[in-house]
Amino acid sequence: MEEYAREPCPWRIVDDCGGAFTMGVIGGGVFQAIKGFRNAPVGIRHRLRGSANAVRIRAPQIGGSFAVWGGLFSTIDCGLVRLRGKEDPWNSITSGALTGAVLAARSGPLAMMGSAMMGGILLALIEGVGILLTRYTAQQFRNAPPFLEDPSQLPPKDGTPPPGYPSYQQYH
Amino acid sequence: MICTFLRAIQYTEKLHRSPAKRLLLPHLVLNKACLKTEPSLRWGLQYQKKTVRPRCVLGVTQKALWTQGPSSRKAKEDSSKQVSVHRSQREGTAVSTAQKVKEAGRDFTYLIVVLFGITITGGLFYTIFKELFSSSSPSKIYGRALEKCRSHPEVIGVFGEPLKGYGEATRRGRRQHISFIEYVKDGLEHMRVKFYIEGSEPGKQGTVHAEVKENPKSGEYDFRYVFVEIESYPRRTIIVEDNRPQDD
Numbered sequence: 001m002e003e004y005a006r007e008p009c010p011w012r013i014v015d016d017c018g019g020a021f022t023m024g025v026i027g028g029g030v031f032q033a034i035k036g037f038r039n040a041p042v043g044i045r046h047r048l049r050g051s052a053n054a055v056r057i058r059a060p061q062i063g064g065s066f067a068v069w070g071g072l073f074s075t076i077d078c079g080l081v082r083l084r085g086k087e088d089p090w091n092s093i094t095s096g097a098l099t100g101a102v103l104a105a106r107s108g109p110l111a112m113m114g115s116a117m118m119g120g121i122l123l124a125l126i127e128g129v130g131i132l133l134t135r136y137t138a139q140q141f142r143n144a145p146p147f148l149e150d151p152s153q154l155p156p157k158d159g160t161p162p163p164g165y166p167s168y169q170q171y172h
Numbered sequence: 173m174i175c176t177f178l179r180a181i182q183y184t185e186k187l188h189r190s191p192a193k194r195l196l197l198p199h200l201v202l203n204k205a206c207l208k209t210e211p212s213l214r215w216g217l218q219y220q221k222k223t224v225r226p227r228c229v230l231g232v233t234q235k236a237l238w239t240q241g242p243s244s245r246k247a248k249e250d251s252s253k254q255v256s257v258h259r260s261q262r263e264g265t266a267v268s269t270a271q272k273v274k275e276a277g278r279d280f281t282y283l284i285v286v287l288f289g290i291t292i293t294g295g296l297f298y299t300i301f302k303e304l305f306s307s308s309s310p311s312k313i314y315g316r317a318l319e320k321c322r323s324h325p326e327v328i329g330v331f332g333e334p335l336k337g338y339g340e341a342t343r344r345g346r347r348q349h350i351s352f353i354e355y356v357k358d359g360l361e362h363m364r365v366k367f368y369i370e371g372s373e374p375g376k377q378g379t380v381h382a383e384v385k386e387n388p389k390s391g392e393y394d395f396r397y398v399f400v401e402i403e404s405y406p407r408r409t410i411i412v413e414d415n416r417p418q419d420d
Contacts, residue, residue, distance in 0.1 A: 091348075
């Protein structure tokens, strides 16, 4: 934790934007290569040329739209964190919904609501996956919990002052 | 007038069938050169596979051709429909049983895939709802403990307002995961939660430990204790709430 002396939040936006762009370019590149290959005339040279052309034209566009989505999502997320003052899964879901709404803004309010719902549901699913993964991978490392005493930072029940050393407990 | 009408119809037919512009140009050239040539008309009606050899004179012949066109097309369609009906009737039972088995197998596999997808999605939704809405989830307890810290004057005095809370740093800097332990003692569920707080005072960080116990009567989770440990030397502990004397 000490290495991240600065707040992750403003820098997270750039991070997410770049990561999303890379994902879009690579994924879009693969799909467009296959599509260009299939839609080209018969003959391996035509096909390769068609495939390369499709990648050259479409992959940056796909990367760009992914980057816009990721950057906007992260910006709204950081804004919500600053506003609410705490970080929890609600921020992600609300950010996803607002991102979907903003990106569909040109198509009118009904499309905005539909897009917001899709974004929110998508992010709820992603958060669910994250939570499940974290809980179940952590459970693998946990032994049967020992009988836990009260932490030693608290005074004992009869009221004498607490000692200086914290007890080492197994959190996950 | 009939010629222009015919020409227009041929143009649209060709447009539908061959979108490439190169094919249209020779057709235009042909038509413009002489309307009455055989090849253009034959090309237009070619799909019927009928070699019509008209003496293309304006008037009766062309009209006859055009009226023949759709009727011959209809006749061809009817005959093809009849052929297919005959065929299905003759080999009917054998083909359809095999077809049925294959289709049933395919439908069954699709059904399995769909059910699998629905189960997984349902499981994810259940997890996220439990996390966000159930009052026994670590996120909710963290929220309640944070509220208690925010309203405690000593904590505000040390850290300054506004207070913000966060959990463990997961990948790429998101700090949403709250570390917690659940255990059962005397038949009641206990949960311990640990998170970090920071205020507007620079350099001061605190760790909040909270424990909740299940209330057997109401099923709600009540706080047993909440305390804040300040990361300074010497370590200082602020006890926000201590309900342990009410245990017994």
